[in-house]
Amino acid sequence: MPAETPASAPPDLRREQMLRAAAELIGERGFSETRIADVARRAGASPALVIYYFSTKDQLLTEALRFSEEAFYRTVAAKLETLRSAREQLELLVRTTCVPQGEGEIPGAWGLWFDLWAQALRHPEIAKDRIELDQRWRDTIARVVRDGQQRGEIGDVDADAFAITFSALIDGLSIQVALRDPVVDPERAFAIAMAFAARELDVTWRPRRAPTAAPSGRSRRR
Amino acid sequence: MPAETPASAPPDLRREQMLRAAAELIGERGFSETRIADVARRAGASPALVIYYFSTKDQLLTEALRFSEEAFYRTVAAKLETLRSAREQLELLVRTTCVPQGEGEIPGAWGLWFDLWAQALRHPEIAKDRIELDQRWRDTIARVVRDGQQRGEIGDVDADAFAITFSALIDGLSIQVALRDPVVDPERAFAIAMAFAARELDVTWRPRRAPTAAPSGRSRRR
């Protein structure tokens, strides 16, 4: 692998390089399997320097988790802006969570989520972050609903209650997808989530193909 | 702590003691934070003996994960037998997953699940187990539905499709509960899941209290 790092970058960038590297590695290998030496190598720095910036390994990994989540939500929010109909916006939400690789975010984000949960369960500091982040996620969903309602695309439902249920459903589905469950492939997960939203929000959404049978292999949209 | 271990038990029991100890510890501290020394101490044995039975640490922890999941599903299946109505059976399913501590199973089972997912993502061996176990879980749900249909308690729906969606929803809800999200407390998760099932299965279920407000502190049923 070529060292694409300019050996000495502005210190702010250095930090970010390391955070990004750490986030990627956590996603690939898992939280506890990530060594600071690995992070250093990927960021094009020495292990000592990593400790220089983040004084402890735990701190680095913790910040990396936060960094990645933050990036994820920001990206989604930005993309959301570009879409005009509630249907498209909902599709975006579902697709970014239920379909393997969104573009622009840190790759391997799934492993990251699992580790985030596992860590949150035991470290109150991380737990607090996660709760906040998840609330933001539900707010995003609720806002899509409310906007759709104002435009008359969506019927009269409790947006917040819907957000809670819908985010739970999406989470559950994406676990299966991430773990490559043969019964719940990305297309199916997408179809289930959208069908649920359509029924619940009183909006029309026709699946492009029969939801159960998936006869023809199809290349993923990119 | 009193050594409740009879120093020398039949070897089959020894194995199980260790598996149980390992499963508990994984739940409490997490997969990677579990030392074989800890397992040994809790099982009333020496570290060397643990290696004597399971030749490697990974093997021990892997088997412990499987052991715990297996125990969980068996317990649920047994309890299901004792219930006669579909409504009660569904309540059981939701309660055992969405409410903190089921009785009889390994405590701290939640951390276990997160670790199971994290491990499954990276170790195909574990992934295979998980898929199989999850399929069994969905089958359990589907069977409850079909039985209910035969008894005329449940309307005409695709039991398998329902099982997929419902299990995803439950998973998502229980993540929030496990992570003590203030918005999704156990009662609320329970209410959401049951409401979904009721509507989807065309069965009546009245929440015992208003689903949103939870005014009075209430001791958990035991």
Next chain:
DNA sequence: CGGGCTTGACTGACTGTTCAGTCTAGGTAG
């Protein structure tokens, strides 16, 4: 030349695993 950045070399602690035996129960021969 001063201070932040960067490093290689080092270390101290931890921990999975090995090993060389000890102990016990049960079997067997005398």
Next chain:
DNA sequence: CTACCTAGACTGAACAGTCAGTCAAGCCCG
């Protein structure tokens, strides 16, 4: 019944590898 023997359960002590974090010294930019 006794003495011996064997096998398997079990252990304490050491080993070896790994890795987070330290340090003293250089580097480079302003």
